[in-house]
Amino acid sequence: MPRTEHDTRPEGAADGAAPPLLRVENLHRHFVTGPPRNRKVLRAVDGVTFDVRAGECLAVVGESGSGKSTLARALMRLVEPTGGSVYYKGRDLLALSGREMREERRNIQMVFQDPYASLHPRRTVGDVVREAWRVHKDVVPKAQQEDRVAALLRQVGLPEAYASLYPSRLSGGERQRVAIARALALRPELLVLDEPVSALDVSIQAQVVHVLMKLHAELGLAYIFISHDLNLVRLVADRVAVMYMGRVVETGTAEELYGHPAHPYTQALLSASPGRATAVDLDDVLPGAVAGEASGPAGTVGCPYRTRCPKARDICATERPELGTGAHPSACHFPAG
Template sequence: MARALMRLVEPTGGSVHYKGRDLLALSGREMREERRNIQMVFQDPYASLHPRRTVGDVVREAWRVHKHVVPKAQQEGRVAELLHQVGLPAAYASLYPSRLSGGERQRVAIARALALRPELLVLDEPVSALDVSIQAQVVHVLMKLHAELGLAYIFISHDLNLVRLVADRVAVMYMGRVVETGTTEELYGNPAHPYTGALLSASPAVPPTLTSTTMSSPDPLGARPPALPGRWAAPTAPGAPRRGTSAPPRDPSWEPAHTRVPATSRPDQNSILKN
């Protein structure tokens, strides 16, 4: 989803609206300019940094495309400033990624994303590849930057405790479809979709909240994940398609009470931003 939002892979349908513009309707040149305002931090810090470029080169990379953002004479100082913002010493600019830990690499990735002074960061599971102790450090950096720079985040994660910590509004996706949206308090306090309730009940630090949404099916998710790409495994929910059909299960009673998401609509970007 994150790559589709950034058009690193081209979506086959739908729309992505940012400040009143459909990003999918922009030309390649227009999208390149728009990416100055929207930057991305990838999930795997071991794969997202070029192994043969120094940290300084990695951070400066965007300035080769957007030449007017930082004059060449000021780039070295700006690299040091960005590294300081993410909690790394300026001396790291001369190091290669192989010399860094996973948490340090992800901080470099965040510094690279900040190089163009964006308004929005798309964070695709930014700490899932890191040890728990390192995750806390990176999340602290993200929250500090949000407070200092006024950044908005699209934070994609399977960690419900982390989502509760960083998000103002949450959107839940099930089988490629947004099934529930709401404020953090609404969604965690009164989940309306069985999948949301199942996620919360499976989290050790989140109290079970399935009492109001449990279905009469032995499978609380309504249908198991696909066994093969493009094919649905044997479903157990009422109204779900037979094995091998291409349409996902649909039951109007699954839709959330506090925010309904029609099957033909797409989520508003503000439903998953931290403002």
């Protein structure tokens, strides 16, 4: 997100000087599917590498089934990765015991897409927000918990009195604010937001995005912001990673990626949605894409995008283009210059 005069993010968060808060390295999550006689390997996440710096918003975009949620869950070990590494401030998360991981997870919290499914219907808003303090007892002393719940509700733009309400009384946007307050309760440094507004009415989406941007600036929080909506991503992201069939095919600053998309897939996404004011859903932009293994050449040979790519040549069928390194890499044999 662009810096503002109220921006308290660490200096260098947006320009690359700060060390990575999170480093994801060659992460894999494969699922074995199908009946015993016809086992198939579905490469939901297939060698993903990226950094998230303190205070930075990294957006992850891609079609349905490209592996965004699995990536989010795997880096938090909500599903176990089948390969690769995740370092949080240099600490190898995949080497931690279950207890150590639970402790570490206080720094990395998640907000899910569906605020109806993610809040327990028989717990009051106050109970939902203070839930994690039962496990992490040192975060807020009991005597201060009520005040802290009230402060968290105010922070997400809800009246303090909501603490005694049940989620069924709340609108979708209000519920998502509660989910955000819950995610903030342990004072995390990184929020993983998996389509945080896409289940909400369009009119409500902007309000919740506003809350998220305000918190990002005020608290210096880093975000992994997963979204289908290219226009929203343009508004919120410092950097963008474009996923295609379990892999990152292009990454760079939002400015670079929107201004000079290098990968034909990114170009196709952007050319189909030039400067629209409304939400642009990637699944509407490129219809016909099918998720995961079924979507075409998802194996290890060649470029997975080649069957849809206007630039494809012989080499694309035989050699897999790697993402490479640098400020704006793309996994293509013929990237735009």
